[in-house]
Amino acid sequence: MPKILLVNKQDAELGYEEKLKVHKLGLLHRSFSVLIFNSQGELLLQKRAEEKYHSGGLWSNTCCSHQESRGVLLEAARRRLREEMGIDCDLKEYFHFVYKIGVSNGLIENELDHVFIGFSDDTPKINKREASEYKYSLIKDVREDIKENSDNYTEWFKIIIKKYYLQLLELAKNK
Secondary structure (H helix, E strand, C coil): CCEEEEECCCCCEEEEEEHHHHHHHCCCEEEEEEEEECCCCEEEEEEECCCCCCCCCCEECCEEEECCCCCCHHHHHHHHHHHHHCCCCCEEEEEEEEEEEECHHHCEEEEEEEEEEEECCCCCCCCCCCEEEEEEEEHHHHHHHHHHCHHHECHHHHHHHHHHHHHHHHHHHCC
């Protein structure tokens, strides 16, 4: 498994450690989440592949990952969007947050998650090792489904929708 970047709560870089070890010990690390909206204001969601090392088979944001090497986080987010969903578009960081929560397989997500947003009407070409399906949904519908079917979604995505719902709703409307 690759090594990922450890950080403190101020996002200062502390070094690299093997990804699975980081998640077993619950060490704070840098991550990013990408949300892509289409021109109808719908959010592109992916269903994580069942084979993922945690949270497999759950619906989540368009794509996400960890910073694995030095470099620009925005470039890593764009690269991962291309790799997972076959989409290339401009992204902008809108917010970041820290969370710590247990996920499947006894692992712990302790992340400083940078959230990037972009707009595209390109048809996704999903990487089946990363995602098994995709769908477009309005933010209000996602929020309602999370309330009714919380176990179908990743933990970080539920936090993003709950904490930043109004901001995301406004972004989706103003595209």
